Amino acid sequence: MADPEDEGPTVTSTTDRTDRISRRQVDKFEERRRQLADAALQTLSELGYARTSLREIAQNSDFSHGVLHYYFRDKVELITYCVRQYKATCVLRYDSIAATAAEPGALAAAFGDGLAATLVSDALMHRLWYDLRSQSLFEESFRADVAEIDSSLERMIWRIVTAYSGLVGAPPSCTSAFAYAAFDGLFQQALLRHLSGSEDALDDLRAGARSLLPRLV
Amino acid sequence: MADPEDEGPTVTSTTDRTDRISRRQVDKFEERRRQLADAALQTLSELGYARTSLREIAQNSDFSHGVLHYYFRDKVELITYCVRQYKATCVLRYDSIAATAAEPGALAAAFGDGLAATLVSDALMHRLWYDLRSQSLFEESFRADVAEIDSSLERMIWRIVTAYSGLVGAPPSCTSAFAYAAFDGLFQQALLRHLSGSEDALDDLRAGARSLLPRLV
DNA sequence: ACGATCTCTGGACAGTCGTCAAGACAATCC
DNA sequence: GGATTGTCTTGACGACTGTCCAGAGATCGT
Structure with missing residues (x-):
């Protein structure tokens, strides 16, 4: 049918x-x-x-x-x-983060705050994302959709990085894949510790994001 | 019993x-x-x-x-x-990477090569690791053991970072959690793309590792 | 109002799952 | 030797799974 x-x-x-x-x-x-x-x-x-x-x-x-x-x-x-439906909400959620900022430090801080906010408010959905991404390594049927979400997240991160580099007046010193991998690792580790009850996870994520951005330009 | x-x-x-x-x-x-x-x-x-x-x-x-x-x-x-048995082989595998190097660039290159080598030779085990780490977010029974592996990997990464910073003569400019998160993100992304058939995944991982280390000191 | 189509229910099916227990086989001890 | 213990197989159990289907309700065009 x-x-x-x-x-x-x-x-x-x-x-x-x-x-x-x-x-x-x-x-x-x-x-x-x-x-x-x-x-x-x-x-x-x-x-x-x-x-x-x-x-x-x-x-x-x-x-x-x-x-x-x-x-x-x-x-x-x-x-x-x-998974495809998740992607829609997912990209929107990320894209509303750190829309406008006039100064590099402010952008980095806003982005860190945004990451921390979505980590705590949508923790279960993020947990599901990492689960499904792992499943896609075994179930080939999911792989294409997961890869598409991954690359759209990568573009989202890249928009943040280029916005930041525009504010400091220097081009990014890394690829977009590199930037995404680093931020994703930071976020995943924060989620892990947050769901395990760690109090420092959120602050560390904020500080990590603020610290990571300058290293990428 | x-x-x-x-x-x-x-x-x-x-x-x-x-x-x-x-x-x-x-x-x-x-x-x-x-x-x-x-x-x-x-x-x-x-x-x-x-x-x-x-x-x-x-x-x-x-x-x-x-x-x-x-x-x-x-x-x-x-x-x-x-999971506990996996940890043993896991730590050993990582620890044999980039044992001795007299120059920062050589250490970074050796570490990148080591990461790429274990990614390709033990791809299925690494895939399992990321699966189990995701499962630990749902099954509380696994969480403690997974966290222990995670922190032992973090220490391994930190040994590399401090060795590198020793060679360049400057202290690390980040926490060990930050360094591990960034490297883990890099590695996981490379595994994802490698298992999806991407040819560039290995080279990008090597380049990424060489590029990441200097940003951490 | 009535027939046609869409929507939904609840039960049945063939498998598979984790778990357990009765018993066969093998090694060991007195 | 026989008896005891450790090891392993086999088959069973209840519960659960994805899937399918007959038929009941609901909704629609006419």
Whole structure:
């Protein structure tokens, strides 16, 4: 019934729908997919990939477990859809950080504060991200989507770095991949320690970000 | 039968053994635990935590699945034991990198080469490490052991950094946590791209490591 | 109002999972 | 020698998994 490789969040996966179908129906179909993916993302962020079952996802939604196979071909398509949906919220979240700053120090401080803020407010989602990124190393089906999110995060970091380098009046002294890897390591380590109950994790992340930016120009 | 919190790799978990028991028996018991843990580590590194079952582990060993519960109380104890056993090989592997160098540039190059070498030769084990570290964010049982490995890796990185700073004659300009986070991010990103088939991953890791060290002093 | 289509439920299925226990085999001790 | 203990296999159990399906409700066009 569904095109085997059409799973984009903005396109329905059924190809046998006639064109005369009302747009409202299609929208409703897509909206329900998003709704179920939300429930799935919540469950995944609570339990992790290894412990999340379709029945558990359905229990976190308003529906029964059978409906998942009405809107998604199988578990892989559901998770893939979730990953893509996660990307949207993910990029937005990061992009609102440190939008405008007139001075290098202020930008670095704002960026550090922003990282620390999203780390604490969306800790479970970040935890899920690192879980899914690890899973993508085993499940090849996830790899492409995960890589796409990774590169969009890399571009986000690069915008911060170039903005910073513009303020200090010197070009960046590293590649964007290098900058992203360093910030990602910093963030992941902070998340690890934060979720383990460390009090210093947030402050260290702020200080780390402020300290890292000058080293990249 | 077993002390609920005694699972160290060098100590048997049975406390009701009388002291008159022959050392040979105890050693044999421990050796078999190591042997089974090896099979488990191999399976884990191939399939990942989420897809590894006890039966699959047993099939990668010379025994049947029932024996696992003779040597380990349950799955958690087996995995925990595996994590601790992994640590041993892990630290050794890293510590053999860049042992001696008389000049900063040579040290940085040797370290970069060492990282790239272990990334390619032990790619599956590194993949497993990042998987297990993610799992520890969900399974609290693994958290302590994972944190211990993490901090031992941090010390290893710090030895490299201080050695480098000694050669250039200036103290490090960052904390050891910062240095580890940055290198770990670099390494993880390189592993991701290497396992995805990227040709540049290894060269970028070597260049990244050479470029990162000078930024830390 | 009625038939057609979309949506959703709940149960069933074939596997697989971790766990356990009864018993076979082997080594050891008196 | 027999008896005891350590080691390992085999098969079973209940629970859980992803998947599918028959059919009930809901919604829609006409």
